[in-house]
Amino acid sequence: MNRTSPAGTPQADTFHVYDTTLRDGAQREGISYSVADKLAVARILDSLGVGFIEGGWPGALPKDTEFFRRATAGELDLRHAVLTAFGSTRRPGVPVQQDDQVAALLDSGAPAVTLVAKSDSRHIERALRTDVTENGAMIADTVRYLTEHGKRVFLDAEHFFDGYAHDPDTALRMLDSAVHAGADLVCLCDTNGGQLPTALAETVEEIVRRTGFRLGIHCQDDTGCAVANTLAAVQAGVTHVQCTANGYGERAGNADLFPVIGNLETKLGLPVLPEGNLSELSRVSHALAEIANIAPDTHQAYVGGSTFAHKAGLHASAIKVDPELYNHIDPERVGNGMRVLVTEMSGRASLELKAVELGLDLSSAPDAITGAVRRVKELEARGWSFEGADASLELMLRREMALADGSAAETDRDTSGEVSFGAPFELESYRVSLDHRPDGQVVSEATVKLHVLQERVIATAEGNGPVNALDAALRKALVPRLPWLDEVELVDYKVRILTDASGTDAVTRVLVESRDEHREWSTVGVHGNIVEASWYALCDAFAHKAVHRGETAEVSSSNTR
Numbered sequence: 001m002n003r004t005s006p007a008g009t010p011q012a013d014t015f016h017v018y019d020t021t022l023r024d025g026a027q028r029e030g031i032s033y034s035v036a037d038k039l040a041v042a043r044i045l046d047s048l049g050v051g052f053i054e055g056g057w058p059g060a061l062p063k064d065t066e067f068f069r070r071a072t073a074g075e076l077d078l079r080h081a082v083l084t085a086f087g088s089t090r091r092p093g094v095p096v097q098q099d100d101q102v103a104a105l106l107d108s109g110a111p112a113v114t115l116v117a118k119s120d121s122r123h124i125e126r127a128l129r130t131d132v133t134e135n136g137a138m139i140a141d142t143v144r145y146l147t148e149h150g151k152r153v154f155l156d157a158e159h160f161f162d163g164y165a166h167d168p169d170t171a172l173r174m175l176d177s178a179v180h181a182g183a184d185l186v187c188l189c190d191t192n193g194g195q196l197p198t199a200l201a202e203t204v205e206e207i208v209r210r211t212g213f214r215l216g217i218h219c220q221d222d223t224g225c226a227v228a229n230t231l232a233a234v235q236a237g238v239t240h241v242q243c244t245a246n247g248y249g250e251r252a253g254n255a256d257l258f259p260v261i262g263n264l265e266t267k268l269g270l271p272v273l274p275e276g277n278l279s280e281l282s283r284v285s286h287a288l289a290e291i292a293n294i295a296p297d298t299h300q301a302y303v304g305g306s307t308f309a310h311k312a313g314l315h316a317s318a319i320k321v322d323p324e325l326y327n328h329i330d331p332e333r334v335g336n337g338m339r340v341l342v343t344e345m346s347g348r349a350s351l352e353l354k355a356v357e358l359g360l361d362l363s364s365a366p367d368a369i370t371g372a373v374r375r376v377k378e379l380e381a382r383g384w385s386f387e388g389a390d391a392s393l394e395l396m397l398r399r400e401m402a403l404a405d406g407s408a409a410e411t412d413r414d415t416s417g418e419v420s421f422g423a424p425f426e427l428e429s430y431r432v433s434l435d436h437r438p439d440g441q442v443v444s445e446a447t448v449k450l451h452v453l454q455e456r457v458i459a460t461a462e463g464n465g466p467v468n469a470l471d472a473a474l475r476k477a478l479v480p481r482l483p484w485l486d487e488v489e490l491v492d493y494k495v496r497i498l499t500d501a502s503g504t505d506a507v508t509r510v511l512v513e514s515r516d517e518h519r520e521w522s523t524v525g526v527h528g529n530i531v532e533a534s535w536y537a538l539c540d541a542f543a544h545k546a547v548h549r550g551e552t553a554e555v556s557s558s559n560t561r
């Protein structure tokens with residue numbers, strides 16, 4: 001069976017990857033694409049190399065009508081995909097030539113049209129309030145009319161699986177009406193998303209056997225099986241798969257385009273994208289999440305930022321020997337990357353791999369590795385968390401290396417001490433106060449006493465909160481003496497209160513994200529007092545800058561998620 005197109009050519013006539021992000025994806029609660037968004041999404045999907053882009057329902061949504069107008073007026077120069085308009089068949093009792101919705105499909109200018117039609121007799125009778133014969137005529141008339149006007153037509157057979165289980169003859173009659181009127185293929189829709197893969201595949205095989213029609217599949221994700229159902233349908237014989245970017249869609253969503261493509265390409269050996277484009281998968285997923293204004297799912301199969309992040313020490317020890325031992329594919333094939341997380345679950349191998357990632361050579365420092373493993377476990381048991389704070393981890397590793405080669409003493413602080421290892425100053429003391437003023441303003445004031453470049457410095461500053469005031473006082477003391485510290489910008493500050501089972505020993509964990517012109521980095525602090533926890537994270541942020549001062553390469557030590 002040769003379902004694939006030659007690499008680099010449009011796949012529209014062989015195996016279809018059909019994207020419906022702009023129609024079904026837009027049916028997700030919370031998504032509202034502008035016309036400009038829709039044009040941008042279409043361009044990105046086309047650059048990935050999908051076969052068809054369903055742009056929306058012209059005539060039903062003014063925005064979609066406008067999208068097709070602009071798309072066909074030259075704003076969308078598709079290189080791979082065929083632009084497709086979506087709509088319903090003519091209404092019952094209305095001649096097809098007089099149906100406004102059908103006219104809007106023709107007017108859209110799209111070369112292909114997907115018609116949604118009922119195939120479940122209960123829907124025909126109760127929702128559409130017509131009979132099976134008229135529904136068959138609605139399908140046939142509309143398909144014929146559109147094909148006579150030069151459109152390529154697909155039929156989405158709504159509720160096909162439920163309808164076929166309830167009344168197989170009617171469901172088949174509806175497919176038959178479409179194909180005999182000239183539809184390219186009929187797409188079997190699991191509209192309520194209630195199917196499971198084995199049963200769905202059996203039905204698809206039966207339809208292939210009974211009809212010989214070219215079939216497609218459209219799966220909603222209400223059982224969490226939309227991707228699995230789509231793949232099962234492909235293995236059972238469909239040659240057209242409808243998906244949406246990141247699984248956006250009505251209710252629980254649709255089959256996610258990215259894992260579907262990842263699986264088709266890497267597991268089923270179907271090269272559905274133009275050659276070289278598979279490595280664009282992760283980038284495209286994130287770009288489309290950005291346009292949808294939805295945070296990317298960091299655990300999304302194939303493309304998530306954490307999808308190839310390894311936490312368990314046993315995994316890391318095998319990965320050290322060969323990354324293939326714990327990765328189902330090379331992440332770079334889909335444009336993703338592997339990371340090793342260092343946490344309480346780590347052993348020596350995790351630390352060694354992380355050190356390499358951070359640009360540190362621990363190969364001749366076994367004691368440093370042992371020390372760091374012990375320290376991470378000790379601190380994480382007390383509420384610290386290093387998986388999102390690579391910069392604090394790096395400072396700790398540097399301290400362990402310095403202890404191992406004798407250039408530091410146990411008394412040199414690390415991240416849980418008063419001043420971070422590598423910080424270009426020593427703390428004598430700090431004080432923070434909170435002032436609720438008569439005019440209702442709440443202002444914090446911080447004073448720090450530091451030793452910097454052998455000088456004792458005292459600085460006081462105000463801020464809109466205690467941490468802001470501390471940061472300001474610290475900068476006031478340091479920047480005149482170490483001007484490069486002014487480049488550090490604090491970009492995010494997250495606080496989490498950690499309570500043990502009894503709820504009595506709450507500690508506060510603070511994560512600070514910082515950046516300068518060249519890199520971003522994350523640091524952590526933990527203490528029973530939120531200001532002290534913040535102080536640790538702030539000091540690590542400045543210490544990290546001190547350690548990397550003068551570097552200009554774009555080598556981020558931060559957690560990349």
Ligand SMILES: CC(=O)SCCNC(=O)CCNC(=O)[C@H](O)C(C)(C)COP(=O)(O)OP(=O)(O)OC[C@H]1O[C@@H](n2cnc3c(N)ncnc32)[C@H](O)[C@@H]1OP(=O)(O)O
Binds near residue numbers: 057191
């Ligand atoms: C399974 C899917 O997700 S299919 C995609 C669904 N997407 C949408 O519904 C989004 C766009 N929809 C809309 O803008 C509107 O619903 C419109 C313009 C299509 C219709 O609006 P209205 O005419 O006000 O009707 P309303 O939304 O209340 O009901 C839908 C009508 O379409 C009819 N209908 C439903 N399916 C079909 C079909 N396959 N073929 C023809 N008519 C259909 C219904 O019977 C109902 O008719 P009625 O008004 O005579 O009862």
Ligand SMILES: CC(=O)C(=O)O
Binds near residue numbers: 158
């Ligand atoms: C067509 C479609 O979106 C469905 O049946 O779910």
